[in-house]
Amino acid sequence: MNTRSPLAAFAAFALSLTPLVAAHAALPKGARAPDFSAQGALGGKPFSFNLKQALKRGPVVLYFYPKAFTQGCTLEAHAFADASADFAKAGATVVGMSNDDVATLTRFSTEACRDKFAVASATPALIKAYDVDLQQGGKSTGLTDRTSYVIAPDGKITLVHSDMDYRDHVKLTLAAVQAMHHAHH
Numbered sequence: 001m002n003t004r005s006p007l008a009a010f011a012a013f014a015l016s017l018t019p020l021v022a023a024h025a026a027l028p029k030g031a032r033a034p035d036f037s038a039q040g041a042l043g044g045k046p047f048s049f050n051l052k053q054a055l056k057r058g059p060v061v062l063y064f065y066p067k068a069f070t071q072g073c074t075l076e077a078h079a080f081a082d083a084s085a086d087f088a089k090a091g092a093t094v095v096g097m098s099n100d101d102v103a104t105l106t107r108f109s110t111e112a113c114r115d116k117f118a119v120a121s122a123t124p125a126l127i128k129a130y131d132v133d134l135q136q137g138g139k140s141t142g143l144t145d146r147t148s149y150v151i152a153p154d155g156k157i158t159l160v161h162s163d164m165d166y167r168d169h170v171k172l173t174l175a176a177v178q179a180m181h182h183a184h185h
Contacts, residue, residue, distance in 0.1 A: 040120030058091035
């Protein structure tokens with residue numbers, strides 16, 4: 001006879017899932033975001049991004065996506081573009097990151113991002129630093145997974161959303177930067 005309460009059984013089950021969640025958790029909320037510089041494009045023009053410089057202007061939404069011009073990534077870029085005025089009103093900079101080359105990102109910045117926000121090339125070192133390596137069968141694909149970070153001006157990560165379904169990334173990151181904006185105004 002099992003003498004554990006349903007709550008204890010649920011807690012044991014939840015704890016058994018912890019390694020699965022941690023393996024896909026990316027960097028945790030509260031961690032310091034690794035500083036970096038990257039090359040990319042904004043509105044079809046070359047663009048250099050430096051996290052430390054961007055944070056001087058306000059929070060940064062750094063969203064990693066697997067591959068430019070794939071269906072989910074294009075839809076996600078459209079959603080960020082549609083919300084770009086709301087992000088700007090909250091004082092936030094949005095930057096999309098993938099391991100695509102700058103020539104591909106130059107086209108993507110105009111066609112999918114609709115000239116509204118920058119995209120930049122994530123190097124293997126940056127993918128590792130942000131723990132966004134897309135794995136398949138336990139091996140790296142060289143691509144990034146779909147993870148969004150909201151980084152406060154002090155460099156601390158205030159929101160992490162890691163989900164291959166693109167649909168909640170804009171809603172959750174926008175809510176986080178709006179809450180940050182309202183707390184400071």
